[in-house]
Amino acid sequence: MSRLFDPLQQRSLTLRNRLVVSPMCQYSAVDGVPNDWHLVHLGSRAVGGAAAVIAEASAVSAQGRISPADTGLWNDQQAEAWARIARFISCQGALPGIQLGHAGRKASVAPPWLGGSAVAPEDGGWTPLAPSALAFGEGSPAPRALTGIELNNVVDDFACAAWRALAAGFRVIELHAAHGYLLHQFLSPLSNTRQDDYGGGFDNRIRLLLGVIDAVRKVWPERLPLWLRLSATDWAAGGWDIEQSIELARIVAMRGVDVIDVSSGGLVPGVEIPLAPGYQVPFSARIRRETSIATGAVGLITEAEQAQGVIERDEADLVLIARELLRDPYFPRRAARELGGELVAPEQYLRAW
Numbered sequence: 001m002s003r004l005f006d007p008l009q010q011r012s013l014t015l016r017n018r019l020v021v022s023p024m025c026q027y028s029a030v031d032g033v034p035n036d037w038h039l040v041h042l043g044s045r046a047v048g049g050a051a052a053v054i055a056e057a058s059a060v061s062a063q064g065r066i067s068p069a070d071t072g073l074w075n076d077q078q079a080e081a082w083a084r085i086a087r088f089i090s091c092q093g094a095l096p097g098i099q100l101g102h103a104g105r106k107a108s109v110a111p112p113w114l115g116g117s118a119v120a121p122e123d124g125g126w127t128p129l130a131p132s133a134l135a136f137g138e139g140s141p142a143p144r145a146l147t148g149i150e151l152n153n154v155v156d157d158f159a160c161a162a163w164r165a166l167a168a169g170f171r172v173i174e175l176h177a178a179h180g181y182l183l184h185q186f187l188s189p190l191s192n193t194r195q196d197d198y199g200g201g202f203d204n205r206i207r208l209l210l211g212v213i214d215a216v217r218k219v220w221p222e223r224l225p226l227w228l229r230l231s232a233t234d235w236a237a238g239g240w241d242i243e244q245s246i247e248l249a250r251i252v253a254m255r256g257v258d259v260i261d262v263s264s265g266g267l268v269p270g271v272e273i274p275l276a277p278g279y280q281v282p283f284s285a286r287i288r289r290e291t292s293i294a295t296g297a298v299g300l301i302t303e304a305e306q307a308q309g310v311i312e313r314d315e316a317d318l319v320l321i322a323r324e325l326l327r328d329p330y331f332p333r334r335a336a337r338e339l340g341g342e343l344v345a346p347e348q349y350l351r352a353w
């Protein structure tokens with residue numbers, strides 16, 4: 001069997017292979033509560049053979065949602081709804097995970113299929129919060145800069161969401177510091193023009209993220225892994241870049257982060273991104289090579305041999321699959337067969353094997 005299907009130890013847990021379901025927003029919740037759609041969507045991918053299933057970016061507060069239809073984890077009702085989903089994923093042999101995030105200035109917009117435009121207050125929208133009062137782009141909601149007290153609240157919100165994730169049965173947390181959302185906004189000088197302890201130089205711009213990591217680690221058991229999704233570059237001059245990402249990776253590895261899930265972009269509109277199969281893999285490979293932390297590669301990885309190559313060349317420890325798993329929830333089973341192996345089928349499906 002290909003190394004793609006070797007197990008991977010993460011603290012006290014073992015991933016059964018190296019294929020992970022990447023978080024993918026479904027914009028299908030009401031009041032942040034996941035429902036049957038999320039159960040079937042995530043559960044089918046656990047049945048499909050993935051090693052871990054990471055639920056979509058779920059807001060740590062109501063103001064942290066991307067859209068009014070986002071899932072959340074800021075109250076007990078949401079945690080209770082997530083619990084049956086995490087339980088089903090676990091029963092299929094996959095590790096249940098959830099991505100915790102705050103949209104920052106990219107909040108209060110409609111779902112993509114409704115145009116993604118700003119949602120007015122009378123339609124359920126709200127004023128986004130951000131490092132600085134800089135909108136994402138033309139037509140985006142105008143954000144308000146967070147105060148010092150509010151920054152403390154953001155840290156507390158992440159910690160409380162992590163506690164609820166544990167109670168709901170999740171075994172992996174991924175913190176979302178990519179794609180132009182709040183933690184990424186603080187990292188990049190293109191969106192963070194603050195003049196206080198949270199803006200300016202590198203050490204100040206990473207301060208909020210480190211505070212969140214430390215707070216989450218206090219409530220998240222030592223035996224369970226903590227992952228971090230990072231945009232390795234803004235693809236824009238003067239922004240966050242791979243050199244800063246490498247330095248940050250070294251720091252967070254010493255603070256309890258186990259995997260850097262390496263993505264890119266999303267901070268500013270209109271940038272040119274050299275889209276091609278596996279275009280973000282070199283960032284993952286470099287972070288892995290130059291630091292002591294494991295990495296996950298993601299982005300236009302759609303073929304079994306392509307995913308196998310990432311692992312065989314030691315460019316990442318994990319391969320996260322997104323759109324290909326929307327097209328085929330059973331991609332891991334198909335990949336195993338194409339690479340000369342076979343994944344054990346659920347008992348209910350044995351007649352087809």
